[in-house]
Amino acid sequence: MSVKHALLALLEQQPMYGYQLRAEFEQRTGTTWPLNVGQVYTTLTRLERDGLAFADGEDGEGHVIYRITDAGRDEVATWFTTPVGRTQPPRDELAIKLALAVTVPGVDVGTVIQQQRSATMAALQDYTRLKRQAAAGAVPDAGADDGSGGADLAWSLVLDSLVFAAEAEIRWLDHCESRLRRAAAGGVGRRNARLDEEAPARGAR
Amino acid sequence: MNPVLKLTDVTRIHGEAPHEVLALRGISFEAHPGELVAVMGPSGSGKSTLLTIAGGLDRPTAGSVTVEGTDLAGLGQHGRARMRRTSIGYVFQGFNLIPALTAAENVALPRELDGVAPRRARAEARKALEEVGIADLADRFPDDMSGGQQQRVAIARAVVGERRLILADEPTGALDTETGEGILQLLRARCDAGAAGVLVTHEARHAAWADRVVFLRDGVVVDETGADRVDVLTGPGAR
Incomplete structure (x- = not known):
């Protein structure tokens, strides 16, 4: 995740100090990807080094206020107009785990799948609960351009992203399971044989 | 409990x-x-x-x-x-509403079958339709409603009479997706x-x-x- 670009984009809205940036970031993304304030200041130092932002004095309480430069604005514009790269898919621990589970002898793949499905389902229930809370807490005209409504929308979109990802993972697990079962049944469509195979897997749980 | x-x-x-x-x-x-x-x-x-x-x-x-x-x-x-x-209230994928009855009549039907006076059954049906957000469609027939609206009627029918x-x-x-979310919300x-x-x-x-x-x-x-x-x-x- 590009902390650098996220902070620059926030600075484009208005000059801010470190804590403020973190708060604004979390208002939009929830605590999904928590930022520690040290990370924020390290990033600000690098932005300053690269000429994308600069420290522009202090406010009344001694906070150093950062302001974006023209080069910084260009950088943000480029970030927004460039698709996130997919040339190198992020390493997916679950896909790797299953790929190994089906090849390493003695692993109960059915149980691996079911445990993951339950865990992902529990996460999906949590996200859905958060969405409901967000919807219940939102003022009716949350779309209004007062900043806070925009942050509500941002947060709910982030939640949607988590929902879609969890949903995709569950669908993929369902798919893996049915393919494994088909493979185990040897394509002979023997319903009872399939039922019998399931029994030991349950006993193992 | x-x-x-x-x-x-x-x-x-x-x-x-x-x-x-x-x-x-x-x-x-x-x-x-x-x-x-x-x-x-x-x-x-x-x-x-x-x-x-x-x-x-x-x-x-x-x-x-x-x-x-x-x-x-x-x-x-x-x-x-x-x-x-x-x-028990039952909600099916296919809504299962009776096409010849209005939304309110569909919802009132199980109550009337149960011996509740028609007037009262109708009043309960209107209240149930109000709860699912379609009080204004009480006199419509199922064929004149969208799928989401029909499912709301079906849910009203499933909950009428405090089931x-x-x-x-x-x-x-x-x-x-969005209509479906509304149904789940209900x-x-x-x-x-x-x-x-x-x-x-x-x-x-x-x-x-x-x-x-x-x-x-x-x-x-x-x-x-x-x-x-x-x-x-x-x-x-x-x-």
Whole structure:
């Protein structure tokens, strides 16, 4: 995740100090990807080094206020107009785990799948609960351009992203399971044989 | 708290040996007041059988089903039919509204069948339609409504008369994502208001609205999430 670009984009809205940036970031993304304030200041130092932002004095309480430069604005514009790269898919621990589970002898793949499905389902229930809370807490005209409504929308979109990802993972697990079962049944469509195979897997749980 | 729905060691066998099919194999399952439980599983896992048995539309080969403390087996056919009209609300994927009746008449029907005076039944129906957000469509016929509106009527029909057990079989099946979410919101609200709900679905995002998600495979509960009530997993199928 590009902390650098996220902070620059926030600075484009208005000059801010470190804590403020973190708060604004979390208002939009929830605590999904928590930022520690040290990370924020390290990033600000690098932005300053690269000429994308600069420290522009202090406010009344001694906070150093950062302001974006023209080069910084260009950088943000480029970030927004460039698709996130997919040339190198992020390493997916679950896909790797299953790929190994089906090849390493003695692993109960059915149980691996079911445990993951339950865990992902529990996460999906949590996200859905958060969405409901967000919807219940939102003022009716949350779309209004007062900043806070925009942050509500941002947060709910982030939640949607988590929902879609969890949903995709569950669908993929369902798919893996049915393919494994088909493979185990040897394509002979023997319903009872399939039922019998399931029994030991349950006993193992 | 006593469960609204309780299935104990329920087995359902379709057909006869040697061609018998075990749809459910010793399932124990409960739904409590205020709780929405989702049942997930691939086709053939037994989830629809579970729902029809819970609703008294089908009978178990073995085991017992109680709704609000009453054993359905002890009721006989008339008693079960009465139970379905007064305690159990059913929501189907295909809405199952009567095309020749208006929305309000569809919703009032189970109450009238139960002997409630037409005036009162109609008033209850209007209140139920109001609760699902379509009071203004009370005099429309099903064919003049969208799928989402028809499903809202079906939900109003399922909850009219303060029924406390709502059984929903893929209620969002034919609806687009946003309309489907609205339907789930309604089911959720009914459960938050004290009803017990059982939702059969193969969509994870819909199951996620539930307090508990139960996974069925080959007629057996293989796992569940949101296990605040671990005691629900009491049957032999649970381990």
